[in-house]
Amino acid sequence: MTKNKRQAFNITSKTTIDYKQVDILLSFLTEYGKIKSRRSTNLTLKQQRQLSKSVKRARFLRLLPFVISAEN
Template identity: 40%
Template sequence: MPSSSKLKNLRKLLKKQSERNKCRFTRARVYSIDYKDVATLQKMVSQQGKMYGRKRTGTRSHFQRKLKRAIKRARFMALLPYVGR
């Protein structure tokens, strides 16, 4: 049987992990996603310039839709590539 302190540690770890798995835009309490914020958008896109799926990034569907629009705007303004790098 694990001792109580070890259980506490385990719970702490689980809590930490669940916090991590949340959507980053939910965590930052964002209203909209700005296409000019290239540093953030770059994290949601692969080396090839393809957008990461929700399963990979944990983004809420609400924000994934906003993200889609922001990435497409950034691509049009040549802030992000359409393909390759």
């Protein structure tokens, strides 16, 4: 019995991930602000590299927070 992989995020191979698309970038972050793994997002290696570069660039420009604090 094989497990069917489902596309967690609907991004085609021609779509580029840009640092200005903050709403898309937030969907690839965990609740603590860490970048989700390739296994959980089902991205290609090229897309995962674009994603991490875009998230780091957006963090540097203060479009995204470095750490999202969990308030009690």
